[in-house]
Amino acid sequence: NMQTTQRTTQEWQQLDAAHHMHPFSDMGSLNKAGSRVITRAKGVYLWDSNGNKIIDGMAGLWCVNVGYGRQELADAARDQMLELPYYNTFFKTTHPPVIELSQQLSELTPDGFNHFFYCNSGSEGNDTVLRIVHQYWAALGKPQRKVVISRINGYHGSTIAGASLGGMGYMHEQMPSKVENIVHIHQPYWYGEAAEGVTPEAFGKARAAELEAKILELGADNVAAFIGEPFQGAGGVIFPPESYWPEIQRICDKYGILLVADEVIGGFGRTGEWFAHQHFGFKPDIMTLAKGLTSGYVPMGAVAIHDKVALPIIEAGDFNHGMTYSGHPVAAAVALANIAILRDGGVVDQVKNETGPYFQKSLREALSSSPIIGEIHGTGLVAGMQLCEEKNPRKRFANGGDVGLICRDHCFGNNLIMRATGDRMLLSPPLVISRTEIDELVDKAARCIALTA
Numbered sequence: 001n002m003q004t005t006q007r008t009t010q011e012w013q014q015l016d017a018a019h020h021m022h023p024f025s026d027m028g029s030l031n032k033a034g035s036r037v038i039t040r041a042k043g044v045y046l047w048d049s050n051g052n053k054i055i056d057g058m059a060g061l062w063c064v065n066v067g068y069g070r071q072e073l074a075d076a077a078r079d080q081m082l083e084l085p086y087y088n089t090f091f092k093t094t095h096p097p098v099i100e101l102s103q104q105l106s107e108l109t110p111d112g113f114n115h116f117f118y119c120n121s122g123s124e125g126n127d128t129v130l131r132i133v134h135q136y137w138a139a140l141g142k143p144q145r146k147v148v149i150s151r152i153n154g155y156h157g158s159t160i161a162g163a164s165l166g167g168m169g170y171m172h173e174q175m176p177s178k179v180e181n182i183v184h185i186h187q188p189y190w191y192g193e194a195a196e197g198v199t200p201e202a203f204g205k206a207r208a209a210e211l212e213a214k215i216l217e218l219g220a221d222n223v224a225a226f227i228g229e230p231f232q233g234a235g236g237v238i239f240p241p242e243s244y245w246p247e248i249q250r251i252c253d254k255y256g257i258l259l260v261a262d263e264v265i266g267g268f269g270r271t272g273e274w275f276a277h278q279h280f281g282f283k284p285d286i287m288t289l290a291k292g293l294t295s296g297y298v299p300m301g302a303v304a305i306h307d308k309v310a311l312p313i314i315e316a317g318d319f320n321h322g323m324t325y326s327g328h329p330v331a332a333a334v335a336l337a338n339i340a341i342l343r344d345g346g347v348v349d350q351v352k353n354e355t356g357p358y359f360q361k362s363l364r365e366a367l368s369s370s371p372i373i374g375e376i377h378g379t380g381l382v383a384g385m386q387l388c389e390e391k392n393p394r395k396r397f398a399n400g401g402d403v404g405l406i407c408r409d410h411c412f413g414n415n416l417i418m419r420a421t422g423d424r425m426l427l428s429p430p431l432v433i434s435r436t437e438i439d440e441l442v443d444k445a446a447r448c449i450a451l452t453a
Ligand code: PLP
Pocket: 061, 120, 121, 122, 123, 124, 126, 155, 156, 157, 158, 162, 229, 233, 234, 262, 263, 264, 265, 290, 291
């Protein structure tokens, strides 16, 4: 790399410890152990500074959908930097990449999604969602509709608004204050939270019924929106029971409440559909997009706004929100090149018809009989595996989080990136992964889980 000097691993680690604060990390213990230095990547593989080849079962942070090292994306960024590296769209100006991208997104998204607002991340996307929701109800003359309902153990980002929408207690504890008018209901996590004898079907309905109870408690006239990830990603790849989303949809429709799908992980082909809500068969009014939009090559987020919501806001006049880098031309150019690969290169179709079903089948064949795997969730190229102490009746480990970390460390030591969320192990590889690479991924994952048992 031209910008960085050659150094030994130890030198990198010492400098990193001396000067770099990592996100979501305990820097004290990390600095003692030393971070792994990732120096390059290609396809589904990473290399570290000691020359180890690592298979990336997480596509970075669920974002490198087209895999690493794509010339098309690099060319798009370079060409755009030379043509128009930056311009804003605040003051009566616009530019070709953001126009093209918006038009293409209107084709890729379901009917009625014709307007897109840009930002730099999923967190900023959800911050934007709050403003859009508020602006919509104000435009309709109902500004008192302020409360947004979300879920415990949902993840919506790390800005103050994103973390307030999210339901992670450990994040709330460290915030100076939370955004007002956000309330949380329970998550549809059958394995972890259903009482003995309650079926997933009944549990899904009961958890959705909490939304209705909360709306009635608050008064429907005070409720603006419900937000949820179609499947919870960072919370542990938790797929809700099939009964859940149809009930949520019915309740939102009944009380006229906006339904927001946070598609930051689920969007751009992860489930084999372009957007994860299509897999679950519900119809959101707003979608948050990021990650797979640019495959993480450059930062970009977006909010997709259905006509029902966009048109009243447009009619109402000024919308006082935006970032210097909203609709950044380089990010938009990279997004266009990325979409071309996912769509014209047939990657999303391949996940739906070919690699997704193969991955899900292989994973179940390799792991269903493991004594410590209680349940496997997933479709397409995303999966969550529940670690358990006893399979029947189901019993979680008392120290589940520790067991997850032990498993993750086995993976790390065996050159596999698999994430642990408490007592769930997660996989979400690049969408371009081949059958042979899936064999390697599943085989390594199964071996690391066996080492943990
Ligand atoms: N929403 C969901 C569902 C996410 O998974 C994430 C990140 O993992 C975010 C929002 C936040 O995105 P970012 O980290 O780009 O701010």
